[in-house]
Amino acid sequence: MGVVTPLGHEPDVFYNNLLEGVSGDLLFCSCLYCCSFLLLLFSLQRIAGEIKSFSTDGWVAPKFSKRMDKFMLYSLTSGKKALQDGGVNEDVMEELDKTKCGVLIGSAMGGMKVFNDAIEALRISYRKMNPFCVPFATTNMGSTMLAMDLGWMGPKYSI
Numbered sequence: 001m002g003v004v005t006p007l008g009h010e011p012d013v014f015y016n017n018l019l020e021g022v023s024g025d026l027l028f029c030s031c032l033y034c035c036s037f038l039l040l041l042f043s044l045q046r047i048a049g050e051i052k053s054f055s056t057d058g059w060v061a062p063k064f065s066k067r068m069d070k071f072m073l074y075s076l077t078s079g080k081k082a083l084q085d086g087g088v089n090e091d092v093m094e095e096l097d098k099t100k101c102g103v104l105i106g107s108a109m110g111g112m113k114v115f116n117d118a119i120e121a122l123r124i125s126y127r128k129m130n131p132f133c134v135p136f137a138t139t140n141m142g143s144t145m146l147a148m149d150l151g152w153m154g155p156k157y158s159i
Contacts, residue, residue, distance in 0.1 A: 060073055067132070075145065102152055103150070103152060110141065111141060
């Protein structure tokens with residue numbers, strides 16, 4: 001089980017915080033990671049959870065860490081942690097038929113920071129826009145990036 005949550009980034013810490021009734025919620029304010037576009041969307045929502053002290057070191061290549069939206073980094077990190085916790089190491093990965101492996105991650109929204117940055121850049125010039133803004137703003141991009149990183153190419157390899 002790989003977890004990246006406001007209650008912890010390791011299964012044991014996450015589980016203990018659940019048992020102790022620790023709350024990952026905090027009052028929703030503009031100081032959070034969320035961009036102004038999200039603040040507009042969630043103006044009726046008053047509570048949110050913030051993932052603190054998150055690091056992709058050892059899980060995601062630094063090149064990707066700079067480019068990707070945080071929701072994709074959370075997907076990559078938690079997916080790789082889940083594989084590690086499940087005992088899927090390098091030897092097991094070599095034996096797998098990667099054309100029959102896929103990734104399924106449930107997500108409702110993601111990529112809003114990339115989308116917001118593209119809108120802001122568009123106000124200056126279309127040449128300032130990130131060429132990846134449309135694909136990176138889609139919700140299934142977290143599972144897509146994980147499948148691509150693992151080299152899994154099964155039918156409908158990311159949903």
